[in-house]
Amino acid sequence: MQLDTRKMLDRSFTASGVLAIALMTAALAILLAPMFARGIGAIFFTGTVEHRRLMLEKFERGDRSAIEAELAAAHTARAPVYQMVTEFEKQLETMPALERRKMMPSFKELKKALHSLLGPPPGTPRPMLMRDQFGQTRWDRAQVKLERVMYREEWDYSHPERGSVKIRKPRVEEFAGTSLVPLFPYLEKNLDRMLLPRKTVYWQFLTDESFDSHFFGGIWPELLGTFYLTIGAMLFAIPMGLIAAIYLTEYAPENPFVSFLRTCISTLAGVPSIVFGLFGLAFFINTLGVSQSKSVLVGAMTLALMILPTVIRASEEAILSVPRTYKEAALSLGAGRWHTVMTIILPAALPGILTGVVISMGRAAGETAPIIFTAAVSVGKPLALWQVFSHPTPALSWNIYNLATEHEAMDEIRHVQYGLVLVLVTLVLLLNLAAILMRARIAKRLRG
């Protein structure tokens, strides 16, 4: 090969390496950007007067007289809408039967869309479901709902080669020639007067219970559930992992049994997380009967088993990295082996052990598969401490799955889903950041 080809190959090799790193970084950025950008919208958003009414009625938050004044203003702005609707209802009765039958379904649709935009019309009985009691609490959702009022969405299958195509039909055309025609331009023009949008900081998203299967409210039960599960898992995993690490580094002789133990640990590290879930179900619940059915305790035990290898390995590394001279000095002072471990080795290895513990904590907080069968439910009250032995709990990770795939109206609560993802990812990233900083400090100390 010619020298310049070799040089070029060398450069392109470097370039491909840098490209791989750049791609990896780009993947991370692409992954995190939407989660942060949209997740923040769960807390900072443009809230409508309905949001403030909700806060007042459910939590007694806000200035009652001010909100009532706002509501009165909003109702005055909405009055013409309901007036037009009642007028049209009267008009409908005088229509010929055939035309009325044609008009009825689209009118019903319109009324439903109006209801979900503005809430129940004044003078009607209070609906049962909470999502029907309030109009749109968020301005971005209100825009979507306004779209539903203004247009009817239809699927066009007439061009089979292009598949199904979505088309929008203005509803004005359906009601052409009736008294409803002015309703549509009025709504479009005056929606902000009817809903009074205002920049809102809803930090209580983190500390509020959820209502009506996450249509309203916050994520406190999930946050608390994740907290219980993580702390519970660490309570099991840290002592066991630490003891195992001490034994393996300081006490264990080199014999086949101990190398078998090591193989067991690395096998445990490779077990798929869903298998841990099945094992938790088969062993802790069906065999041992730790609790009647799913509970936080069982979930924590399963998670602990999953992160145990990580804790053991991190602790082993940290203990092995303690300088040998420390041990020798302690032993020469007449300290026993156990004493050396407790007073010299563990304190010196503590930052390293903590790093491993914090990382595995992040893993326990984020893992979903092991808690599906052992601890997680979709909706629940925040648990008190004594309930963790017998009650299942909602958790951040599980509810992200649940709300994004199994919820009855997953499109309507995207902001809650993004909010959950943001909180979970932030939690895990903070834990990892702490670990990275701790490791940097250790490296600095070891360099001198």
Added chain:
Amino acid sequence: MQHPGRKTDYRRYRLCSIEVIPLVGTVIGYPLRVTRITGNPFESLMVKSSLQSETAVAGHEGSSLLLSHRARRQQRLAGFLGSGFLLAVTSLSTFAVLFIFYFIIRDALPFFQLQGVKPFFTSTHWYPSAPTPEFGSLAIFIGSGLVTLGAALVAVPLGITAAVCLSDVLPFSVRQVVKPVIEILAAIPSVAYGFFALVIFAPLLQEQGGHILQVAGWVIGAPVALLTTVILSDLLTDRMSPGRRSRARWVLIAGLGTWAFWGLWKLGMSLGGITVSSGTNALNVSIILGIMALPTVVSVAEDAIQATGRELREGSYALGATRSETILRTILPAASSGIMAAVILGVMRAVGETMVVWMASGNAAQIPQPWYNMLQPVRTLTATIAGDMGEADQATGSARFHVLFAMALCLLLFSFFCNLASEWGVRRTRRKVGR
């Protein structure tokens, strides 16, 4: 008892000079005080220190220390009990894996007794809730395999290149920035990856599928085509005389390059014409799983590459090799078993992952037509276990319940053997480079 390696041989410290103790103690900050010397035949002395709150009894014989009989007995007993306790706890936590095997097998066996082994692995009829249920899982196994293959195609080239770059190319300061990126990629919970795949990536793929594939084809294809052209023309003109060689080379580069880019353009057009009928498919999951497996591949491969040491590199450079030649011809072959281990661990991560495939693979128990068609929905083992347990849970003891354990057993065995293989790989690399 011999302690090889970094472990400390405690026996050596039993006899030591009495003067040394206070000296060393003061040096490392643990002041010692000799409190009492008793006049028994062993001439024991009591040493009290802040290090050891209880007094240690030691026999004084000349200038060295010996433990008295009673103290030695006590210490031995305590040591024996203590290490026994430690061993018990260690065994408890490590035998968990045996428990896992036992309980998964115990609940998997009834399925094979009820339904037989053969149809489970060879039939594609997956109708668990039919009046006469059928549990042919071939399509599910193939789904798992397809998704894993796709993930490996993403993670392995990218991961190994990144690992080489991290260990040999990038300067130290850049490495300090890139390492946290890998750690964060590894730390993001799988359900967040799944959410991304389902809510952001799937709609994008469904609406812009053709364009995305086209761009990806160009990004991957163009550099590969360029490099291949240059290398091929260089090799083809290798034996020509120096005068003619340079011109012939340029002609070949131009000719081959035009041909390659024409091919790429055709490929791009055909890729751009593809419509993706559903965004939740094997391709989506493969890409996301590939990104998830990346950190594992990168960190294990980097360790293996680092383990080869400086001598190999310096020897290669001394012979006049460029950096790429050193890495490709010397370092990578030396680290090959460790890199194999990295690949295996990455594959394990992809096979065992649940949430991403459950959320974004489409969950259709079918073999794609043709089998490599990544744009069709598939169903994997893990997603089946996670998804079907909800319905099978009430019917504990039925074949429907036990079939999930049979699948878990397959996963468990797969990961067990992968683990053994990867450990063997890591050990082999260490042995090969003599560390």
